[in-house]
Amino acid sequence: MRRIKSKGMLPELAVRRLVHSMGYRFRLHVRTLPGKPDLVFAKYKKIIDVRGCFWHQHGRCSDSRMPKSRVEYWRPKLRLNQKRDEKNTRQLAILGWKVLVIWECEVQNAERLRRSVSQFLS
Numbered sequence: 001m002r003r004i005k006s007k008g009m010l011p012e013l014a015v016r017r018l019v020h021s022m023g024y025r026f027r028l029h030v031r032t033l034p035g036k037p038d039l040v041f042a043k044y045k046k047i048i049d050v051r052g053c054f055w056h057q058h059g060r061c062s063d064s065r066m067p068k069s070r071v072e073y074w075r076p077k078l079r080l081n082q083k084r085d086e087k088n089t090r091q092l093a094i095l096g097w098k099v100l101v102i103w104e105c106e107v108q109n110a111e112r113l114r115r116s117v118s119q120f121l122s
């Protein structure tokens with residue numbers, strides 16, 4: 001059976017390190033906002049959310065494939081995660097926050113990541 005990574009901290013740490021090195025300051029996991037978003041830039045009213053491809057079911061990403069066993073367990077669980085993400089993103093938008101979602105599989109390409117972060121925050 002393929003290995004299922006738990007909600008890894010590594011992608012989020014990599015993003016935090018990069019954004020910090022770009023000179024931006026942020027708060028982490030703000031409890032008062034829907035979904036406790038990962039990186040919160042209050043000054044800009046912007047949020048960066050780092051999502052694991054499997055747990056948050058990244059579109060056509062190969063890391064989001066449903067496990068072949070215990071589908072009846074995984075399917076509803078992963079659907080629920082997706083629903084929750086959609087709801088949180090909607091609520092954040094209503095509150096006036098802009099959200100950039102960074103997927104786990106996008107973290108490896110540091111140069112591209114840097115570009116999308118600086119575009120988003122500028």
Ligand SMILES: [Zn+2]
Pocket residue numbers: 053058061062063064103104105106
């Ligand atoms: Zn992905």
